[in-house]
Amino acid sequence: xxxxxxxxxxxxxxxxxxxxxxxxxxxxxxxxxxxxxxxxxxxxxxxxxxxxxxxxxxxxxxxxxxxxxxxxxxxxxxxxxxxxxxxxxxxxxxxxxxxxxxxxxxxxxxxxxxxxxxxxxxxxxxxxxxxxxxxxxxxxxxxxxxxxxxxxxxxxxxxxxxxxxxxxxxxxxxxxxxxxxxxxxxxxxxxxxxxxxxxxxxxxxxxxxxxxxxxxxxxxxxxxxxxxxxxxxxxxxxxxxxxxxxxxxxxxxxxxxxxxxxxxxxxxxxxxxxxxxxxxxxxxxxxxxxxxxxxxxxxxxxxxxxxxxxxxxxxxxxxxxxxxxxxxxxxxxxxxxxxxxxxxxxxxxxxxxxxxxxxxxxxxxxxxxxxxxxxxxxxxxxxxxxxxxxxxxxxxxxxxxxxxxxxxxxxxxxxxxxxxxxxxxxxxxxxxxxxxxxxxxxxxxxxxxxxxxxxxxxxxxxxxxxxxxxxxxxxxxxxxxxxxxxxxxxxxxxxxxxxxxxxxxxxxxxxxxxxxxxxxxxxxxxxxxxxxxxxxxxxxxxxxxxxxxxxxxxxxxxxxxxxxxxxxxxxxxxxxxxxxxxxxxxxxxxxxxxxxxxxxxxxxxxxxxxxxxxxxxxxxxxxxxxxxxxxxxxxxxxxxxxxxxxxxxxxxxxxxxxxxxxxxxxxxxxxxxxxxxxxxxxxxxxxxxxxxxxxxxxxxxxxxxxxxxxxxxxxxxxxxxxxxxxxxxxxxxxxxxxxxxxxxxxxxxxxxxxxxxxxxxxxxxxxxxxxxxxxxxxxxxxxxxxxxxxxxxxxxxxxx
Amino acid sequence: xxxxxxxxxxxxxxxxxxxxxxxxxxxxxxxxxxxxxxxxxxxxxxxxxxxxxxxxxxxxxxxxxxxxxxxxxxxxxxxxxxxxxxxxxxxxxxxxxxxxxxxxxxxxxxxxxxxxxx
Numbered sequence: 001x002x003x004x005x006x007x008x009x010x011x012x013x014x015x016x017x018x019x020x021x022x023x024x025x026x027x028x029x030x031x032x033x034x035x036x037x038x039x040x041x042x043x044x045x046x047x048x049x050x051x052x053x054x055x056x057x058x059x060x061x062x063x064x065x066x067x068x069x070x071x072x073x074x075x076x077x078x079x080x081x082x083x084x085x086x087x088x089x090x091x092x093x094x095x096x097x098x099x100x101x102x103x104x105x106x107x108x109x110x111x112x113x114x115x116x117x118x119x120x121x122x123x124x125x126x127x128x129x130x131x132x133x134x135x136x137x138x139x140x141x142x143x144x145x146x147x148x149x150x151x152x153x154x155x156x157x158x159x160x161x162x163x164x165x166x167x168x169x170x171x172x173x174x175x176x177x178x179x180x181x182x183x184x185x186x187x188x189x190x191x192x193x194x195x196x197x198x199x200x201x202x203x204x205x206x207x208x209x210x211x212x213x214x215x216x217x218x219x220x221x222x223x224x225x226x227x228x229x230x231x232x233x234x235x236x237x238x239x240x241x242x243x244x245x246x247x248x249x250x251x252x253x254x255x256x257x258x259x260x261x262x263x264x265x266x267x268x269x270x271x272x273x274x275x276x277x278x279x280x281x282x283x284x285x286x287x288x289x290x291x292x293x294x295x296x297x298x299x300x301x302x303x304x305x306x307x308x309x310x311x312x313x314x315x316x317x318x319x320x321x322x323x324x325x326x327x328x329x330x331x332x333x334x335x336x337x338x339x340x341x342x343x344x345x346x347x348x349x350x351x352x353x354x355x356x357x358x359x360x361x362x363x364x365x366x367x368x369x370x371x372x373x374x375x376x377x378x379x380x381x382x383x384x385x386x387x388x389x390x391x392x393x394x395x396x397x398x399x400x401x402x403x404x405x406x407x408x409x410x411x412x413x414x415x416x417x418x419x420x421x422x423x424x425x426x427x428x429x430x431x432x433x434x435x436x437x438x439x440x441x442x443x444x445x446x447x448x449x450x451x452x453x454x455x456x457x458x459x460x461x462x463x464x465x466x467x468x469x470x471x472x473x474x475x476x477x478x479x480x481x482x483x484x485x486x487x488x489x490x491x492x493x494x495x496x497x498x499x500x501x502x503x504x505x506x507x508x509x510x511x512x513x514x515x516x517x518x519x520x521x522x523x524x525x526x527x528x529x530x531x532x533x534x535x536x537x538x539x540x541x542x543x544x545x546x547x548x549x550x551x552x553x554x555x556x557x558x559x560x561x562x563x564x565x566x567x568x569x570x571x572x573x574x575x576x577x578x579x580x581x582x583x584x585x586x587x588x589x590x591x592x593x594x595x596x597x598x599x600x601x602x603x604x605x606x607x608x609x610x611x612x613x614x615x616x617x618x619x620x621x622x623x624x625x626x627x628x629x630x631x632x633x634x635x636x637x638x639x640x641x642x643x644x645x646x647x648x649x650x651x652x653x654x655x656x657x658x659x660x661x662x663x664x665x666x667x668x669x670x671x672x673x674x675x676x677x678x679x680x681x682x683x684x685x686x687x688x689x690x691x692x693x694x695x696x697x698x699x700x701x702x703x704x705x706x707x708x709x710x711x712x713x714x715x716x717x718x719x720x721x722x723x724x725x726x727x728x729x730x731x732x733x734x735x736x737x738x739x740x741x742x743x744x745x746x747x748x749x750x751x752x753x754x755x756x757x758x759x760x761x762x763x764x765x766x767x768x769x770x771x772x773x774x775x776x777x778x779x780x781x782x783x784x785x786x787x788x789x790x791x792x793x794x795x796x797x798x799x800x
Numbered sequence: 801x802x803x804x805x806x807x808x809x810x811x812x813x814x815x816x817x818x819x820x821x822x823x824x825x826x827x828x829x830x831x832x833x834x835x836x837x838x839x840x841x842x843x844x845x846x847x848x849x850x851x852x853x854x855x856x857x858x859x860x861x862x863x864x865x866x867x868x869x870x871x872x873x874x875x876x877x878x879x880x881x882x883x884x885x886x887x888x889x890x891x892x893x894x895x896x897x898x899x900x901x902x903x904x905x906x907x908x909x910x911x912x913x914x915x916x917x918x
Binding site: 563564565566569570573597598599603604607610611614615617618623626627630633634637640641643644645646647648649652653656659660663664667668671672673674675676677678686687689690691693694695697698699701702704705709711713714717718719721722723727728729730731734735739742743746749750753754756757760761763 | 801802803804805806807808809810811812813814815816817818819820821822823824826827828829830833834837838840841842844845846847848849850851852853854855856857858859861862863864868869870871872873874875877878879881882883884885886887888889890892893894895896897899904905906907908909911914915
């Protein structure tokens with residue numbers, strides 16, 4: 001019950017929020033915040049059980065035939081992420097209520113937000129790959145509507161589209177990877193799958209599975225070269241940015257890496273791909289962050305840096321690296337959510353987010369400033385903050401990484417230097433000094449705006465001073481779940497004079513230097529070039545890809561949907577010829593003599609006339625000769641019917657053939673010749689298609705004729721015609737008695753055609769006197785045709 | 801005999817398809833007629849052909865004599881002939897109207913003109 005509440009209560013709130021919000025007044029945020037708070041409470045009550053080494057499972061049958069179930073699984077890893085999602089969610093709900101107070105779509109906003117939260121919770125708790133995928137896609141969709149919340153602004157719409165396309169593309173790759181995983185292990189159930197690590201690593205699908213899962217994780221978690229969507233997503237209202245980019249959306253990819261770490265990691269492929277991409281992303285984005293002056297852009301790039309760091313740590317895969325990753329997930333969520341909310345509070349008060357323009361906000365917003373300050377110091381990784389604990393652990397993992405300690409350590413230190421400088425930019429620039437003309441308008445923000453940052457800042461300090469609180473309750477179970485083993489971590493603020501401490505000192509010194517030389521740094525040519533390539537450059541690259549896709553779509557549509565009947569027909573026919581010929585080849589039709597059998601002289605003559613008349617239509621240019629030739633063919637066929645015991649067919653064919661000739665002469669003699677003709681190449685191609693189709697049809701008939709003939713239905717009708725139908729003409733009785741409903745349908749079709757013809761001739765311009773006469777015979781004759789031939793015979797029978 | 805009809809059918813299908821692939825809409829229509837004629841023959845051959853008597857029950861008897869022609873394929877073809885004629889009549893009038901409004905029955909020229917309008 002507990003897990004169901006955790007996952008689905010958010011969806012329920014999403015349903016009712018639009019109707020509830022007009023009645024909640026100013027308290028919307030505080031009121032709705034009760035739900036994530038309750039979820040946090042429920043999750044926290046599981047802490048003891050999980051810490052003791054237990055797990056929880058709950059499963060509901062969904063599509064049992066496909067092994068797809070609505071099943072949930074709670075272990076240390078999912079509990080850590082779920083607690084972050086609901087815990088930070090509580091603060092974000094409160095913050096959003098204040099930030100968007102009075103917004104005319106506030107109800108809609110809360111609906112999206114709680115849908116997003118529920119989708120994230122479902123994602124981290126899912127125990128079935130398909131359920132996992134569905135929640136994964138739900139988070140993509142929910143973030144799409146959240147990023148595009150200001151839908152009347154073009155940049156918002158573009159950013160929403162971009163995030164959706166990039167993460168959906170990754171989601172599709174993920175789905176394929178999941179299906180391959182199921183093929184390899186025989187199960188969609190994640191908890192069962194986690195036992196099959198050796199099987200998967202040895203399997204021939206291992207390479208595609210890893211690449212596909214990484215495609216999903218890297219797009220979602222904004223790794224190089226897919227990170228361009230994340231800074232653009234800053235178009236969203238700040239509560240969304242704070243939530244999506246601190247604790248949730250972008251952590252989903254990290255969660256994918258961590259969740260499948262036990263079964264996929266441990267190979268060189270995993271280590272170098274995940275570790276390498278992560279390190280590159282971390283280093284690039286940390287320094288790119290210093291190229292921007294918008295607070296949210298700086299925060300966006302430092303978020304990418306954090307994601308790169310997490311990816312790198314999961315790639316290294318050692319015990320200490322995984323512990324560092326789990327700690328850093330928490331560290332980052334705390335300081336990043338606080339900083340986003342503080343930036344949003346500033347934006348809310350003065351409507352400016354440019355760090356070069358803001359001064360002296362400390363005097364106007366002391367609580368926000370204090371919270372932002374604590375969070376920024378945690379981000380810079382100074383003691384005694386939680387960030388320091390995390391960074392020490394990262395350095396410990398880096399220096400202990402046996403294959404390439406120097407490279408990893410160097411990259412980590414360099415990235416953290418930039419992070420320290422970025423923290424300085426976010427804290428010192430806007431808050432220090434005295435107010436200027438922009439910031440003097442600021443007043444003390446509402447409690448909802450500083451509540452979240454303050455809670456998180458206090459948490460950063462508290463966890464920094466007493467990190468061992470996490471050892472047994474959170475860190476051990478989560479790192480253990482990622483490693484697939486039991487671990488006993490020991491976090492501490494002070495480790496003594498170690499190599500990591502030295503690196504930290506170096507980092508801070510470098511960061512201070514970078515901050516002091518920031519103006520020169522961010523105007524220097526190499527750095528601006530870097531931004532042009534990897535910041536806006538990748539974004540433009542995305543545009544090129546999208547434009548290319550659309551151009552390809554247009555090209556393909558022109559190619560396939562060109563409106564020329566000839567090409568459609570040729571495509572269909574060539575495919576048919578290929579398929580039938582292939583089947584003949586496969587089943588061995590060819591070979592064996594074709595005997596014409598016994599044929600009388602007049603049958604030869606009629607057959608040749610039927611063919612000759614048809615072939616003649618190819619050569620006559622004059623309309624009237626064309627029609628005559630057609631008539632010869634048709635009447636020959638009628639005579640053939642007559643020869644082979646089908647007088648009804650012959651009669652019908654005679655009548656219809658006569659009518660056809662009359663109709664064609666009446667209508668088409670006035671239609672002029674077509675001047676243009678096909679090119680010789682087209683003629684040859686058409687000829688080939690025509691001959692091929694003819695050959696295939698002949699072949700099919702010959703193949704069928706080789707089969708023994710059975711005709712139970714024909715026999716049935718023959719025996720029952722008089723006994724049950726009171727008729728003597730079997731063909732007519734079939735038509736008007738046994739299959740009377742079909743004949744009624746046929747008459748209806750003809751009637752519809754007649755109406756259509758009449759309407760066409762009456763429509764628009766004045767009707768041509770030539771055409772006016774036509775509908776009447778057309779309408780009447782075909783309908784009366786079957787009736788005419790059967791009615792005279794039935795009447796006497798009914799009498800007798 | 802069915803073997804001969806199989807070859808006749810194949811040839812007529814080839815002619816019909818070649819006509820369908822023309823630019824001239826009138827020839828396309830002629831192609832439809834040739835094609836439907838050939839398909840009627842095809843069904844006829846599939847139902848096996850016999851020079852024996854028509855599928856009729858002589859007066860005074862309740863059951864048909866042995867060895868009559870197959871009534872089922874005949875019933876199918878009869879329906880096909882009539883429906884085919886409905887299709888032909890409608891298409892002819894459609895082409896006639898097209899000729900009235902466009903002044904040509906050249907399919908390619910009409911497509912070019914239509915695409916040019918867009």
